Amino acid sequence: MDLFIDFETYFDSQIKYDLKHISVTEYIRDPRFKVFGAGIAFNGDPVKWLNSKELNVFFKRTNLQNCTIIGHNIKFDGAILAWHYNVLAGQWIDTKGMSRAVLGKSIKNHSLATLAEHFKLESKGHLNTNGKLTLTPQEEKELADYCIHDVELCREIFDRLVIDFPTSEYSIMDQTIKMFVQPKLKLNVPLLRDASVEEAKRRANIFAEIGIDKSVFASNVKFPVLLSREGYEVPTKESPRKKDEQGNSLKIPALALGDPDFLELMENGDERLKTLCEARIAAKSTLLETRSAKLASIGQTGNWPFDVEFSGADQTHRFSGGSGAGGNPQNFTRGSVLRKAVEAPEGFELIVGDFSNIELRIQAYLSKDPGLIEAIEKNRDIYCDFASAFYGKTITKADEKERRFGKTAILGLGYGMGWLKFIKTVRLQTGETISEEQSRKAVDLYRTRYNQIPELWKKLDSYISKLCNPEGIYQEFGLPVKFVFGELLLPSGLKIRFPNLRRELGERNQPEWIYDVYTKGHLEKRKLYGGKVLENICQGLAGEICKDSMRELEDLVVGQVHDELLILSSKGLLASNLGRVKRAMTNSPSWLKEMKLDAEVGHGTNWLEAK
DNA sequence: GCTTGACGCGCC
DNA sequence: AAAAGGCGCGTCAAGC
Numbered sequence: 001m002d003l004f005i006d007f008e009t010y011f012d013s014q015i016k017y018d019l020k021h022i023s024v025t026e027y028i029r030d031p032r033f034k035v036f037g038a039g040i041a042f043n044g045d046p047v048k049w050l051n052s053k054e055l056n057v058f059f060k061r062t063n064l065q066n067c068t069i070i071g072h073n074i075k076f077d078g079a080i081l082a083w084h085y086n087v088l089a090g091q092w093i094d095t096k097g098m099s100r101a102v103l104g105k106s107i108k109n110h111s112l113a114t115l116a117e118h119f120k121l122e123s124k125g126h127l128n129t130n131g132k133l134t135l136t137p138q139e140e141k142e143l144a145d146y147c148i149h150d151v152e153l154c155r156e157i158f159d160r161l162v163i164d165f166p167t168s169e170y171s172i173m174d175q176t177i178k179m180f181v182q183p184k185l186k187l188n189v190p191l192l193r194d195a196s197v198e199e200a201k202r203r204a205n206i207f208a209e210i211g212i213d214k215s216v217f218a219s220n221v222k223f224p225v226l227l228s229r230e231g232y233e234v235p236t237k238e239s240p241r242k243k244d245e246q247g248n249s250l251k252i253p254a255l256a257l258g259d260p261d262f263l264e265l266m267e268n269g270d271e272r273l274k275t276l277c278e279a280r281i282a283a284k285s286t287l288l289e290t291r292s293a294k295l296a297s298i299g300q301t302g303n304w305p306f307d308v309e310f311s312g313a314d315q316t317h318r319f320s321g322g323s324g325a326g327g328n329p330q331n332f333t334r335g336s337v338l339r340k341a342v343e344a345p346e347g348f349e350l351i352v353g354d355f356s357n358i359e360l361r362i363q364a365y366l367s368k369d370p371g372l373i374e375a376i377e378k379n380r381d382i383y384c385d386f387a388s389a390f391y392g393k394t395i396t397k398a399d400e401k402e403r404r405f406g407k408t409a410i411l412g413l414g415y416g417m418g419w420l421k422f423i424k425t426v427r428l429q430t431g432e433t434i435s436e437e438q439s440r441k442a443v444d445l446y447r448t449r450y451n452q453i454p455e456l457w458k459k460l461d462s463y464i465s466k467l468c469n470p471e472g473i474y475q476e477f478g479l480p481v482k483f484v485f486g487e488l489l490l491p492s493g494l495k496i497r498f499p500n501l502r503r504e505l506g507e508r509n510q511p512e513w514i515y516d517v518y519t520k521g522h523l524e525k526r527k528l529y530g531g532k533v534l535e536n537i538c539q540g541l542a543g544e545i546c547k548d549s550m551r552e553l554e555d556l557v558v559g560q561v562h563d564e565l566l567i568l569s570s571k572g573l574l575a576s577n578l579g580r581v582k583r584a585m586t587n588s589p590s591w592l593k594e595m596k597l598d599a600e601v602g603h604g605t606n607w608l609e610a611k
Numbered sequence: 612g613c614t615t616g617a618c619g620c621g622c623c
Numbered sequence: 624a625a626a627a628g629g630c631g632c633g634t635c636a637a638g639c
Contacts, residue, residue: 418625
């Protein structure tokens with residue numbers, strides 16, 4: 001039995017009680033939270049409006065445990081059901097997640113209104129109940145009509161998306177929603193609160209000591225002015241977006257952590273300059289302070305909903321970080337108090353499993369590169385392997401600097417990076433400055449030592465034209481993906497899409513492969529080439545492997561970050577669950593059986609300790 | 612006063 | 624011949 005549902009609730013933007021100002025979790029757990037009613041429909045039945053009172057009766061009388069509950073952005077409705085009505089679904093389905101998976105970046109966004117337009121359905125209505133705490137009978141009637149139409153739209157959109165949504169994905173989508181609506185992890189509120197206060201003090205002190213306001217350092221206009229006024233030369237770079245009338249990139253100051261010239265400024269020996277640059281970084285790094293404060297306030301209200309978005313990375317179908325419970329869990333600072341504050345409940349232990357070099361392994365086995373495969377199968381350290389060849393002497397884990405260089409090369413050069421970008425990457429990731437000659441040597445060494453990788457780029461480059469064949473004949477070329485018109489089919493049936501793929505003349509009149517994607521509601525052109533096809537495939541396949549493990553570990557999984565799984569185990573079952581996690585994460589996928597996988601599995605009372 | 616774009620920061 | 628990419632969030636500046 002399917003139940004389609006959409007809740008209508010009170011909000012007031014004037015007092016900042018709405019989803020623009022606070023997260024879904026804070027909104028629903030707030031004492032001001034109030035349900036006006038909901039539109040519901042079983043299967044194809046007419047949609048009914050039930051007001052707040054009628055809903056109480058309905059949920060008391062109806063057992064939905066074996067029901068599939070479907071909604072647009074179901075984490076919202078699911079959290080209301082679970083937290084206010086104590087109602088859990090047998091399975092949750094989110095039509096917004098389905099839309100990301102099926103339509104991807106070929107559509108400007110995945111709102112109900114946009115989807116209605118896309119599928120040529122009767123448009124979504126307009127209604128504004130902002131600030132209304134009680135409704136007149138007339139207002140309730142209007143809200144009911146509006147809501148009923150939304151549920152009808154949701155159902156019709158579901159009926160259309162269901163055709164192309166792979167069956168294998170329902171269980172994973174359900175898991176991601178359960179991680180949110182049935183949260184199991186705790187947040188250490190005092191720890192987070194202290195951290196936020198301390199970080200605020202630390203940052204404030206920096207500006208107080210210099211005697212210049214934070215706003216000067218935080219401003220991309222004022223900070224370069226300050227530097228030049230003090231007699232320093234401001235480095236520049238090309239803006240990625242801003243263009244002049246001729247379409248040439250405009251120069252903007254290069255004063256960010258990702259700009260090698262900025263790092264040079266800090267290290268050129270001028271103490272005053274160093275102080276100013278450090279203040280710049282302090283002004284721009286707000287994550288620790290703001291995130292710990294937000295998580296502290298979430299932690300006060302209950303367990304921590306783990307929020308990731310299904311197919312949020314809609315090119316490769318990996319998860320993206322959600323914002324429903326204190327901010328994106330995918331970018332918690334490594335080794336920080338944010339991870340330390342995420343705790344297993346009493347009597348439980350947190351297990352963290354991390355796939356070892358999963359993308360590198362996929363690259364190795366797809367390209368069948370003998371050097372890479374041998375290193376993997378003999379458990380050799382690939383970073384040392386490359387560094388030894390580069391430096392012409394044996395490098396071991398003890399040679400930290402050299403090994404770090406090897407790691408940067410191995411992880412960076414697999415998708416076609418050139419020598420110029422590699423200089424920058426090495427500077428940013430290792431702090432070292434290498435010459436053009438050294439960079440060219442590293443790039444050449446990578447491409448000759450693991451020569452099957454560039455061979456695969458070349459092959460994939462030549463297969464791009466097959467994606468333009470409207471006949472849509474499946475071709476596999478010995479890879480676990482199928483090439484169809486305009487898209488690559490992953491083993492799950494999810495598609496990596498290249499909408500409107502075509503040949504265009506680029507710089508110097510060279511023909512290039514171009515496709516269109518919507519980013520932030522705007523249509524943008526993207527280039528396509530062999531290295532990038534390989535990257536998309538590797539990321540997509542890595543995501544599928546991770547999902548296989550999630551499926552196997554079922555409801556033990558309480559969180560997921562890229563190649564990492566968070567699992568909760570009762571203390572009594574710790575030993576057996578550690579083994580279970582390791583097995584689930586080292587199973588070779590059915591579509592690349594010869595590939596050897598590995599995972600690091602640790603445990604502890606909190607996320608930091610477990611990893 | 613509000614929205615939008617641009618940039619920078621954090622993670623993999 | 625050569626080409627690394629993708630998320631979410633906070634803040635400032637410009638536009639209305």
